[in-house]
Amino acid sequence: MSEQKLDLILGEIGKIENELSSINKRLDSHEDLITQLIGVVKATNEMITVIQTDVSVLKKDVSVLKDDVTESKSGQNRQDRILETLALHSLEQEAIIRELKRIK
Template sequence: MSEDILNKILEEIQSLKEGQTNLQSQLTEMKTSFQSQLTETKDNLQSQLTEIKTSLQSQLTETKDNLQSQLTETKDNLQSQLTEAKDNLQSQINELKNTQMQFAEKQDLMQIQLQETNQIVRAIRDRQDETDAKLDALSIDVHKLYGEDIAIKETQQKLIQGQERQDKILASLALHSLEQETDIRDLKRIK
């Protein structure tokens, strides 16, 4: 009988590990997609800059102000969304900790799971910090590259579309989080 319990516990731990691996994979895919979009946008804007630079000199000052304002707003929005995603992730970790307390007889195995979860969270935070640093560097580069270009109005539309994609991804992650919370509640009711 204790062997069955151990097998169930091992299956639960494996399931949690797979869920966390899937989450980490999704974060990596989001990062790759975002970097690809930024590279494509940069290439397109550089070619447009060469073609229209001479006709844009009279509107340079207004464009710089608009760009700075919109970049700051976009950065703030992205930072806010990243903070919300971190909070959601932290909330999920806390729920896992509460679940561990309810399984007192399985505490040793659950402690190993908690340590693995914390390592994954640290890795995600490290990657998130790297992503934040890259976003900051990209914001500076974008400001320098596009500060003299009225074509920023076209870039603004692309950034808004990117924001909408990020919102959809975050909504998907939030839905996934709610599904996990429902699964946890179901497990609590079974106990």
């Protein structure tokens, strides 16, 4: 093989080595980015777990509040009916008192 061909081959090998070195650097950079991304995903998953727990607690609290509101409305309706009855009795008694005063 001639020396020119050998030099040409060695030159090409040098270029390939440079390209491989560049590719290895990018690969290392990508590995670092992937490691960071895995950390971010892990932290996000942990936050999601906490949020899911919070949502579950909130759902239970809302259910209890709904029951309390329903119970309060029922009690309020009962009290409204009682007040109406008492108001009618009061009006009837006032009418009787007026009638008695008029008769005297």
